Amino acid sequence: MHIHSALSACADNGMSPKLILEQAVRQKLKVIAITDHNAVQHSILACQLSKDKNMAVQVIPGVELTSREEVHLLAYFPDISSLLKIEKEISYYLPPEKNNSPVFGYQIIYSPEGEIVEIDEVLRQVGLDIGLDNLINIIHQLGGIAIPAHIDKDRFSLLSQLGFLDREANFDAIEVSKFKWCKDNFKLGDNWEGFPVISGSDSHNLEDIGFFYMEDIQEEIRDFFTLNNFLKHTKKKM
Secondary structure, eight states, X not given: XXXXXXXXXXXXXXXXXXXXXXXXXXXXXXEEOBOOBTOOXXXXXXXXXXXXXXXXXXXXXXXXXXXXXXXXXXXXXXSHHHHHHHHHHHHHHSOSSBOOHHHHOOOEEEOTTSOEEEEOOBXXXXXXXXXXXXXXXXXXXXXXXXXXXXXXXXXXXXXXHHSSOOTTSOOSOEEEOHHHHHHTTOOTTOEETTEXXXXXXXXXXXXXXXXXXXXXXXXXXXXXXXXHHHHHHHHHXX
């Protein structure tokens, strides 16, 4: 549920949607999401490839947004149309400067066949000019799910940037790092301070995909809608 393609400057340059999907199939993953930093093109492409090739892995449309407070926020959507709408919203709040590739890394756009077609020059590895609460409202208005990413990390997390977890916040869940998930023996359906807890590999290279995954023993989560229902049901039980 948290994979970066080569469109994220911090990811390996070989992380094309085609190779990500092939690795996910090899690792027998059922559901994944490509969540690039403030970018959606490869998430859209992965959704289309998975459907066109009738692959065994389901791709949930997603993106990892960065708020003005530099909090990383995972957003998942029901369809490509919603992802295109959040892309339009992102464009309003991106900085005018170009990406500094020697500092941040290249942002590579791939074709469906896995060929490099373009280098994205937009500066995406920084915060958008919009606050966290407003960003969450936009996600919800588009029918999406808003989940603060890796909240236990010491950079770009809810706790590192704001210092606390507000139990009244409008999050649909919270994500913890794979290290905390394993250390605290979290399982799907668990909660932290009243919020459902998920985790992700936060993969930046192919070898990471499938190295860590959440086990859905009841096989309840198979797409966006079942994920959304699961989180609502888990939150309601608290």
